[in-house]
Amino acid sequence: MSLLDLPGGGVAERFAQLAIDLHDSGGVEETVEAVVGFALQALACSHAGVALIVRGGRLEIPATTDPVVAEIYALQLAGGKGPLAESMGNHVVVLVRDTTTDDRWPEWAGKVLELGVRSVLDVPLTTAAGTVGVLGLYSTQPDAFGPDEEAIAHILARHASVAVASARHEKNLAQAVDARKLVGQAMGILMERYNLDGDRAFAILRRYSQTTSTKLQDVAAQLIETRKLPH
Structure with a gap:
């Protein structure tokens, strides 16, 4: 029917x-x-x-x-x-x-x-x-x-x-929230390790993203996992 x-x-x-x-x-x-x-x-x-x-x-x-x-x-x-x-x-x-x-x-x-x-x-x-x-x-x-x-x-x-x-x-939206969380964690690592403020830490992540042609969230994820920025 x-x-x-x-x-x-x-x-x-x-x-x-x-x-x-x-x-x-x-x-x-x-x-x-x-x-x-x-x-x-x-x-x-x-x-x-x-x-x-x-x-x-x-x-x-x-x-x-x-x-x-x-x-x-x-x-x-x-x-x-x-x-x-x-x-x-x-x-x-x-x-x-x-x-x-x-x-x-x-x-x-x-x-x-x-x-x-x-x-x-x-x-x-x-x-x-x-x-x-x-x-x-x-x-x-x-x-x-x-x-x-x-x-x-x-x-x-x-x-x-x-x-x-x-x-x-x-x-x-969920993916965007996850990306922001990753970037926030990576910024925290840089701020603690190098005594940076938030703006400077974000600028470093963005520069590495641009120079390596890597998504910002992927740069952040690698930093969180390895505690090192990508080469």
Whole structure:
């Protein structure tokens, strides 16, 4: 049973619960796993997955419900042609009603058909900063995604976009806090050993960071571990 089959406020209740589950997720991977798990229930699709853009423009596949999805993503990661690339690059929803008749990406469609997939719905995950990834929905049945399914996929994608952006922000904040702690400890070592004030100790760490092309937190970590500045 999909959400479309639920009586009364079933759809709203399920999405309200999803919002709570995503808020309670521990990180990016946990967040997207909750999203793809919900997609199976919400849309009665055969498989689902999420592809995320990471640093350098690379794609990362943090969650899939079946190895088939990873194979489908791999086809596009290698060749760069297909609905995933189209959805991510142009920030649009891409629907493949039937891989036996769709002629936009014939090579991709043929290989996906061999994997048993007949219809595909790719929905971009977008925030104010741009597209952060794509939610991919797959079915072994042709024409599995109609207007109602697409509408629900849009709502799910919006929930996922906000949750992923929030999880990434929290992760970045945690990393920033850890970096500040390392730099603070390293400054303390320099201040004690050489009788320096805080500004001078920080200036020394920054100079070593610049002259050795090493991140400031890595210089600090090495000083803490070895009690010596890098050569």
